[in-house]
Amino acid sequence: MQNSLQQIEGLLFVAGDEGISVAELSAATQFQKPAVTGLLEELATKYAEDDSCAFQILKTDDRYQIVTKANLSETIHRFFTAPLTTALSQASLEVLAIIAYKQPVTRIEVDEIRGVQSQSTIQKLVLRNLVTGKGRADEPGRPILYVTTSYFLNYFGLTSLDELPPLVTAKALEDLESQQGVTIPLLPSEEQQSSFDITIAELTDQSESNEEK
Numbered sequence: 001m002q003n004s005l006q007q008i009e010g011l012l013f014v015a016g017d018e019g020i021s022v023a024e025l026s027a028a029t030q031f032q033k034p035a036v037t038g039l040l041e042e043l044a045t046k047y048a049e050d051d052s053c054a055f056q057i058l059k060t061d062d063r064y065q066i067v068t069k070a071n072l073s074e075t076i077h078r079f080f081t082a083p084l085t086t087a088l089s090q091a092s093l094e095v096l097a098i099i100a101y102k103q104p105v106t107r108i109e110v111d112e113i114r115g116v117q118s119q120s121t122i123q124k125l126v127l128r129n130l131v132t133g134k135g136r137a138d139e140p141g142r143p144i145l146y147v148t149t150s151y152f153l154n155y156f157g158l159t160s161l162d163e164l165p166p167l168v169t170a171k172a173l174e175d176l177e178s179q180q181g182v183t184i185p186l187l188p189s190e191e192q193q194s195s196f197d198i199t200i201a202e203l204t205d206q207s208e209s210n211e212e213k
Helices: 004-018 022-029 033-049 070-080 090-102 107-114 119-127 150-155 170-177 195-212
Strands: 055-060 063-068 131-136 144-148
Touching (some): 004 033, 004 063, 033 055, 090 107, 107 119, 107 144
Antiparallel strands (some): 131 144
16 A cells, blocks of 8 residues: 555655655645645655665755765766766667657656656766757646757768658567667777667668658
C-alpha cells in the first residue's frame, strides 16, 4: 500500500527538472495543501539526515524538485562530461531524433513519445552541445523547450533543419528500433561515416521509394 511520503516522493521524481508545485501535489494525491507542505518538509529532513542518501529537496519559487546533494557534484560532472569519443547510445539517438523533428519540444513531450523518462539523456545531449534549452512553454510549470544546436547541424553535415530527411514509415522505424545496442562515435574520423548517417540515408531512400509507390 502506498504511504503518504511515498506518493510525494514519487511525484517529485517523475516531475523531473520542471519541478512540481504544492497545488499540483495536492491535486494528484488529494491531500490538503498544509499536509503536502508538511510531507515535503519531512522528506527534506529525511534526506538531510541520511548521509547515505544522494538526494535533497530543492525549492525554486513555488516549485519543488529532487536533486542530488552538492557534495556529489564532482562525480555527477564526470559522468555527464565523459570523453567525447564515447558513443551515443540508441536512447540518445532516439531522443535527439525526437527533438530534431518536433522542436521546440518539452522533456515531458519527449517522455510521452518514448514512454520512458528522458531527463538524464537530454542532460547528456545538452552537455554535448547537441541540444539546448530555448525559452519555456506557456503551460503549467513553464517547462523548458528544447531545440537542436548549430553543432548538431555541423555534426550531421546539414546546413539547415530543412535538410533533415522526411519522416519515414512506421515499418522503417520499427526496423531501426530492432537494431538493439547500436552506437556511433560522437566524433567520427573524416574517413569514417557514422552508422547514424548511413541509417538516415537508407531511411530517406526507403521513404522516397514508398512515396513513388
